[in-house]
Amino acid sequence: MAASVLSAFSLPKPSDCFTYVTDYPRPSLPNKDWVLVRVHAAGLNRAELRARNQEHVSKLEFGMFIDEFHENHPKIIGEEFVGEVTEAGTDSGYKVGDVVCGWAYGGGKPYDGAYAEYTICHKKRCWPLPDSARKISWEVLGAVPMGLWTAYGSIFHAGQTKPGDTVFIHGATSSVGIWGILVSKSAGCTVVASTRQESKVQKLKDAGADHVVLEKDLLADPGLVKKLVPGGANTILSIVGLHMLKPIAFPACAMYGTVVSMGILGKVWSIPEFNASFIPTTRKLTTYTTLDEDYEPAKKVLADTVEKILSGEYKSEWFLDSVYDLKDVGKAHERMEANEACGKIVLRC
Template sequence: MKAAVLTKPGASPPSACFTIQSDYPKPTLPSEKWLLVRVHAAGLNRAELRGRNNEAPGIPEFGPFVDEFHIDPPAILGEEFVGTVAVAGKETNFKVGDKVSAWIYGGGKAHDGTYAEYALCLAERAVKFESSLPWDALGGIPMSMWTAYGSLFESAETKPGSVVVVHGGTSSVGIWAILLAKDKGCTVIATTRQKDKLAKLRAAGADHALLDDESLVGNVKALYPKGVNTVFELVGPDKLEKIAFPMLARHGACVVSGILTKVWALNDFTPAMIPVTRKLCFFTCMGNEDIEGADVVLQDVIRKVESGVFKKEVYLDKVFKLEDIGKAHEYMEENRAVGKVVITIE
């Protein structure tokens, strides 16, 4: 099968890290509980940039394979996909030809991922869907959308009509957070560090697009003196004490999901750092319970893309072919994207 194989981790430029092979061995089912999927499109994620550079992954990124945590990346990166079932294990509820997606399912971490024509997936982590959308449009949805949805509405329990700050709004998860929050009737404040991206945040539906500088907290408090209901922290946990917490209203919630600063933990953290009556939570897709209901949400979002409620040109920034995976990584690493970067596998 065709695959982008990570042959020189850490090499420069990014394209030097990968070798495009046409004869990489097609995987076979480890057991009858697995699926072999023909991958048609795969969204890129910053964890894959770290994997390419041999940077240590986070334990939650191994999904259901946390017991097999290790630092070295597999030969094939890629942590999400949309595609069709090529081989269905006898102990699954899938059939050949089913359209499926998966994210944080072990691929690209515990075993070979989705930068290839075919990928293995535990059936319990696969989500079935129906759609007539092109594969690139579908590829820009799953992981970023569910991370945003799960963070806002499952973890932080954001209510319709809430005021939400998306700290790191131009990331693919940030864009989906704007879309989903607005769809629930929320008021959205989205941030970026780059002035030239403010207009794109407004185009995505943000009611307020603010520059992420030393005046950010003051500007938010000027808009909402009593604070906001939800802060979606995508920049990193190192921004909690000075940025996220001061924005929160009483009984507000801050949910951490992103680590754009590559900071996983805080030294000397104590619960006393969390302001009284405020809540701090975290969202990941590590356990199977973290993706319960994802099939219904994914199908609903796909229908809203099909009907024009959510526009492809808003959440999908750029599409590359598998053969150009190095260019895709470079584009993403240079922070040029506003929304999702997707590769297609022909």
């Protein structure tokens, strides 16, 4: 099969870290719970930049595969995909030809990922897409799965957000951030979004953000969000990192509100000497990761999202940043690493 293999680490030019081959061995199913998928598109994620640079790997990133933790990355990286089942384990619940997506390490970090024509996926990390998804291009579908569900799960499961609430998204130009805007507005929420780059303000407004603020202004005036939405935000989706909780997230949080910390765009994994007293009284701090029990709600949310894309409620130009061929994955990494993207970068496999 064709694949972009991670053949070197931490080189100045990302393209030099990958070797495109056409004779890489096609993976086989580890057991009856797995499927083999013909990958048609793969979405890029920040963790893959860290993999290319041999940066920190957390045990938590292995999710359900934590017992197989190791610090070495697989030769083929890539944490999410859309495609069609070409081989189905008898206990997987799938059949050949099913349109599916996978995320949160569909094969687990111990296995090769989605920068390839084929990948394997455990049934607990594989989700079906409705037949109507075939009306949408693979590239557009590839911009949906992981960003959508991370945003939805963080805002509505972890954050317990209700229609009419105010949601503040810190780090809104990421794929998760864009989807956070879309799903929040669809639920009737008011949205405040932040970015570091003034050039991206209009795109966030186009996606539906009611207010867009620059991060530098938030740091200069921690009360800025409460000036825009009196009382503050009921739910805060903090994607930038733990170091921004105290200066930006907590000051923006309404009484009895929730801060959901689920991103490390700033690559900060911990806060020195952090303790519970940093959390303002009546506020709650939580996090979100994909859980096994997410299967059924995710299935419905994915189906609803497909229909909203088809109806035009979710326009692809809002959540799909750019598309690269599999052999050009290095160029895609360059765009992501330079923080040029607004939304999801997708590989055409």
